[in-house]
Amino acid sequence: MNTVYNSASRLSQETSYYVYTMWAALLFSALFAVYRGDWITVFVSILTLALSMYALHMSRKVGLRVPSSLLTATIFFIYFSLFWGEVYNYYERFWWWDVLLHAWSAIGFGLIGAITLIFIFRRNKVVASPFMISVFAFSFSLAIGALWEIVEFGLDIFLGWNLQKSGLFDTMGDLIVDTGGALIGAGAAYVYLRWNVRTFFASLMREVFDENISLP
Structure with missing residues (x-):
């Protein structure tokens, strides 16, 4: 039981690290885009950040425990579709x-x-x-x-x-x-x-x- 708990805890910590790193990158991108006057990138960065935070907020609000793997996949989907898709023109x-x-x-x-x-x-x-x-x-x-x-x-x-x-x-x-x-x-x-x-x-x-x- 302790092994399972430790594995789940470690996965949750890794998920938090990836998500927080992504949020920091989005915030940096938005600030740098303001400096360059690239308002499209500013808008997309802030929108991506807001939607990914909203996904995390809703997972806690609705009373369901969303597995970290599913939550991370959802947040990264928002990141890949909006930020990489539009800002990097993928x-x-x-x-x-x-x-x-x-x-x-x-x-x-x-x-x-x-x-x-x-x-x-x-x-x-x-x-x-x-x-x-x-x-x-x-x-x-x-x-x-x-x-x-x-x-x-x-x-x-x-x-x-x-x-x-x-x-x-x-x-x-x-x-x-x-x-x-x-x-x-x-x-x-x-x-x-x-x-x-x-x-x-x-x-x-x-x-x-x-x-x-x-x-x-």
Whole structure:
């Protein structure tokens, strides 16, 4: 038991180190951008910092214990998509950057959708089949992907950004990748709930359940 506790504590400390280092880099970037008069970088740096801090705040506020690995992945996703994607122009330099992040987010939201529904049903003592939970997870992930395309469109129109690049082709490509990622996330949830098969993605679900075993 002590070994498990020490390992978890060490992982939490490493996670804090990585996250705090990232926050320090963002703050330095924002201050340096102010000195250069690069207001786009200032905006993106502050937005990335604020969203990542908000993710940490919400994980503590909602009463769920979010595993450090999942929380770190969420914060770094915000960092990679906003800061590296826009400030370092990775979306233009690497064609696969946008595809990777859309797939990553779709898989993650698929798992989050399944976990959320399971906790809701558990609290209200409602039984649902693995198939129905997976359908909800898939739909939830795809809805988030579609909502993000609307956000990209709004930023392009009102802030003069160029997130959608080639317009319809880029949007449809993103939605196709979102669909594939949602299928992977929902499929991993179904396989785990139906047959208790421990895939990499299912292990994240198991970690969430273990961290919140005392919840009703």
